[in-house]
Amino acid sequence: MGNIALVFAGGSGRRMNTNGRPKQFLEFRGKPIIIYTLELFDNHPKIEGIIVVCLKEWIPYLEKMLRKFEVTKVKSVVPGGTTGQDSIYVGLKAVDRYYSPDSIVLIHDGVRPLIMEQTISDNIECVREYGSCITCVPATETFIVSRNGGGLEIPSRSESFIARAPQSFILSDILSVHQKAQRENRHDFIDSCSMMNHYGYNLHTIMGPMENIKITTPTDFFIFKAMVDVHENQQIFGF
Template identity: 80%
Template sequence: MNVSLIFAGGSGRRMNTKGRPKQFLEFRGKPIIIYTLELFDNHSEIDAIVVVCLRNWIPYLEKMLRKFEITKVKAIVSGGSTGQDSIYSGLKAIAENFSLDSTVLIHDGVRPLITEDTISENIECVKEHGSCITCIPATETFIVSRWDGSLNIPSRSDSFIARAPQSFILSDILSAHKKSLQENRHDFIDSCSMMSYYGYKLHTIIGPMENIKITTPTDYFIFKAMVDVHENQQIFGF
């Protein structure tokens, strides 16, 4: 089984929105998270979707799922105190309904510009290697500050930026989360950081540059522009 875990538990403080979290901001009458969910719902290889959502917004999300005819969402669970805890809540819901050898694609609800090909490549990479981290090439120079005050500048050609989906075998990612709980660690920035920390070998694919996370107002305007570009490509063929 291929199950997507969509994280929509953030409050969106950096968006400076009033009244609703960023994942529920609308463009042309459709919330951002619905744009994201449609891509997974329409993908032929995705069998089910689990969403982690802010508790108070679950009824609204359920209403939007009905309105936009999203059919593959099998569970909506409330988030935890950190992003890591929220993802673990979603993983437990998946484990209650699907086998531990399922492939789980962990994706941000506010990354609505993912492509069908990238989803397919994640599934294939996990089948072959056991994990898949969607990345983009580094386009600027990284400077890493070390504990002793010195600076390290990695080669740009060897550097990548991790994005999403980040995909794993369910049993592996659950095991890593359980280890972190035993160590009382709740501060992993994302799933690939956790998996790397606990010794899992990670494999990567290159995803589309436009697969941005909508975090700031600038990101939102880029998203709107990219939706227009995609529609023009479909209508006019350019």
């Protein structure tokens, strides 16, 4: 049983107003966001390999960056599909070509570069014990759910969590669910945990770091830069 990271880097970055450069290729200190993310998995001792799903026209650039920053565990970079769901399915098929069905696959956004080594380890251990792992953070604000028949529901904040990433599963389980969705011509699942829940799988959660944000807006990018500075100061000054 191997532990494989499937990193999705297929977004176009329209909300970043970057004039053509996708958000995952924005640079901070000369290094693209996607490389910050990939290094987390590349440096983790329990990660065997990495598959990256990337915008087709940006694959040559990404491969150049992998060489430049010596990211060595990437087994393959594959072009994405029409939707995020389709792109993950393409990536899962690539994982299936290289690794065994009982492998643990950690599905992660290329623009979430602020997870910790411990988050990756916790995902692996959770899947080994329970068969799935959804990285979450506690809800810090009130959710309001609008019902189709009218009216509102306000879940208890203490019982509410925000799903983030990685979202991790046994390869054969998540691949079979994607294949069911393809047969049913369903292409609108927002993420892997939504799909697994729809098809009846029990999901288990861990709590990840609050800074595990998805960089989709300029404000997110500024937060990312500040957090990189904080982490570097911790290493240099020990606080």
